[in-house]
Amino acid sequence: MPEEELPQEFDVIVVGAGPVGENAADRAHKAGLTVAIIEKHLVGGECSFYACSPSKALLRPIHATRASQRVQGSEGAHVDPQGVLARRDSWINRVGTSDTLDDSGQVGWLDHVGITLLRGAARLVGERTVEVGGRTLRARQAVVLATGTMAAVPPIPGLREANAWTNREATTSRRIPDRLAVLGGGVVACELAQVFAAIGSKVTIVERADGLLGRHEAFAGKAVAEALERDGVDVLLGTKAESVSRLGPTGEVTVELSGGKTLKADELLVAVGRTPATKGLGVEEVGGRLDRSGYVSVTDQMEVEGVSGDKPWLYAVGDVNGRALLTHMGKYQARAVGDLIGARVAGREPDAGKTTPWAVALGSPQVVFTDPEVAAAGLTEEEARAAGIRIRVVDLPMDSAAGAGLQAEGYQGQARIVVDEDNGVLVGATFVGQDTADLVHAATVAIVGKVPLTTLWHAVPSYPTMSEIWLRLLEEYGL
Structure with a gap:
């Protein structure tokens, strides 16, 4: 129905219609509540159109080609740059030859399940009250913030005036620049550097730290740096961008650059992190707290701290609360909050096992979809030591598993587990190598479930698969 005919009140209002907001809305709706979701851009959000989906659509043909080239008898595959871009376009629902992105599929899902969509920028203007597009809406029960983050642009002289790319422009570009400079050394920087190097750009990474992927184990960043350099990428570590200009x-x-060097490129990609989308949201005006970086401060049940009322009514899930900047962890928080709201409205005591997303504190599982892949869960060695855990670290080359040699000739990679010695359980695991992404969920189950290593030893891996690395790590540990 036209927006002017929509009701003014709903049980729950969700601000932000990315995957996290969609999950919160869906869970609340399944609890029998009326739900409105507000989105100022595209339903499906950053992940669907500018991040997770397009970047992996771009990377997959490169992975498949290289995997084929590493197996005797199927070495003839090659990367088709225009085919790679066309595949990406199909994933982001690009309309014909235009730059328009179509979210009608996601909108259709909202219509189908009975969630009301409103377009526009939302702002909290009072308890359970949201303003959008000149209309004032009231939530009878709860408001859930799921606005996510935006690409951070550091205050480097001339950078903003240079019309640099962020992930949005890079993942949707139809143009392959001859020379691409990348500021940053994290996940986005490494993945997109590899994409553009594979489809024809001369890529240079400028990273101020002494290694790539600084939040992962050091050996993971080193392996990715070596792979990028083999791809022809210049990796400048310990280097700062002092100023930027453009003709x-x-x-x-x-x-x-620092040290008096100059880098020239046809495009510049800024990939130095994210900043929360909280500006103009009205969080502080209703008593909510933001941390020094602008993320919404929340309790372990995702309730916004500092907000007054006769009962909790404002929640923040996903990237906007800064606890775990990963889509899958945001969706996990959203499911928990949707169930929590449903239980509270029904007058039931919330089941803490379902309504508190406590696993965030154990270290989020993550895959970096470079070649080699980096798949990790739990804490790194450094994080575990900083937490005061008495640990033992076990390292093995990935080719210790018979399945690795069948996966690729001359398989290269490394595996690590971090063991809590006092409790006999895993607190961290990292796998680096081709096709390691599917190993990480087993690590996640072991860490979240606090499975004793003596029990894990009985989880026999199929032979000959990559999963055999689990047996080899446990044997190296001494089981």
Whole structure:
């Protein structure tokens, strides 16, 4: 129905219609509540159109080609740059030859399940009250914030004026620049550097730290750096961008680097992290707290701290609360909050096992979809030691598993487990190598379930698969 005919009150209002907001809305709706969801851009959010989906759609043909090239008898595959871009376009629902992105599929899902969509920028203006597009809506029970994050742009002189790419422009570009400079050394920087190097760009990474993927084990960043360099990427570590200039709106970009060096490129990608989308949201105006970085401060049940009322009514889930900047962890929080709201409205005592997303504190599982892949769960060695855990670290080359040699000739990679010696359980695991992404869920189950290593030893891996690395790690540990 037209927006002017929509009701003014709903049980729950969700702000942000990315995957996290969709999950919160869906869970609340399944609890029998009326739900409105507000989105100022595209239903499906950053993940569907500018991040997870397009970047992995771009990377998969590269992975498949290289995997084929590493197996005797199927070495003839090659990367088709235009085919890679066309595959990406199909995943982000690009309309014909235009730059328009179509979210009608996601909108259709909302209609089908009975969740009301409103378009526009939302702002909290009072208890359970949200303003959007000149209309004032009231939530009878709860408001859930799921606005996510935006690409951070550091205060480097000339950077904003240079019309640099963020992940949005990079993952949707139809143009392959001859020279691409990348500021940053995290997941986005490494994945997109590898994409553009594979489809024809000369890529240079500029990273101020001494290694890539700084939140992972050091050996993971080193392996990815070596792979990028084999791909022809120049990896400049311990290097800062001092200033940026550009000839006209789309001309050559010049980056002045520390040490007196100069880098010239046709495009510049800024991938130095994220910043919360809380500006203009009205969180502080209703008593909510933001931390020093602007993320919404929440309790372990995702209730926004500092908000007054006769009962909890404002929640924040996903990237916007800063606890785990990963889509799957945000969706996990959203499911818990949807169930929590449903239980509270029904007058039931919430089941803490379902309504508190406590696993976030154990270390989020994550895959970096570079070649080699980095698949990790739980704590790194450094994080575990900082937490005061008495640990033992076990390292093995991935080719210790018979399945690795069948997966690729001359398989290269490394595995690590971090063991809590006092409790005999895993607190961290990292796998680096081709096709390691599917190993990480077993690690997640072991860590979240606190499975004793003596029990894990009885989880016999199928032979000859990559999963045999689990047996080899346990044997190396001494079981």
